[in-house]
Amino acid sequence: MKWTLRIEEEHKDIAEIPVSFYHILSTQCGAAQIFKGCGGPAWDIVIRRTKVGNMIRGMYIEGGWKEFILDNDIEVGDTLVMYYKGRGIFHTQIFSYHGHDKTYVDIPVTQTIVTRRRLPLNAAELELHLRQMQAERPEPSFTYIFDVRCIHQGSIVVPVPFSRMHFSEAGQCTVVLLRHRSKQWCAELQIVREQNMITSCKLSNGVNMFYEHACVVAGLGALVIYRQGYPLLFELLLGSA
Missing domain, CATH: 2.40.330.10 (DNA-binding pseudobarrel domain)
Structure with a gap:
């Protein structure tokens, strides 16, 4: 509220x-x-x-x-x-x-x-904290530290190795769900390929609503958990001090 x-x-x-x-x-x-x-x-x-x-x-x-x-x-x-x-x-x-x-x-x-x-966690402490969170979860996931550009663009960049492992069969644009605590939003998984190889991947068109709801600021980090299903689900667990 x-x-x-x-x-x-x-x-x-x-x-x-x-x-x-x-x-x-x-x-x-x-x-x-x-x-x-x-x-x-x-x-x-x-x-x-x-x-x-x-x-x-x-x-x-x-x-x-x-x-x-x-x-x-x-x-x-x-x-x-x-x-x-x-x-x-x-x-x-x-x-x-x-x-x-x-x-x-x-x-x-x-x-x-x-x-x-x-004061919030510094970059090294935050990365360690996120890695510890990741080690406690069995689901596929990646760590992410928000910066000013991604917040202003309303996007989350998905690491290319993670994308190639899990989204090789996905289309250029796929509707997905983002979840943070009890709230969830529709978003898009956008993939760019060159010679059938994924070269970039991001979550967009809906991420801005998560940023606004969670009051995300640059320097904050999250564990992004991927769950298969229809639609695909990405759960965001914020990591802070």
């Missing part, structure tokens, strides 16, 4: 949670976390509620919210899309006053910031 928050001056220190989320968050008061994108740096926050009798009169995000705003250079007029993922976890997308996506913009990290936010 998500809501949109347009930043005003009063939101720099505290954020009010919409009434429609009271019943969802009523048991989640106290310590929580807010992530930049999905799997990016995290800030510790606090969910506070006010009550009159047994009725909730207000719910707010406090604690590290101010640091989250400062560290990400969020200004009055910017817009946050807040995704609640359960168990006190929030993912965010950040848009400027002009509508530009700021989620992927790296803000210089000072020593002060490092001490109050949890």
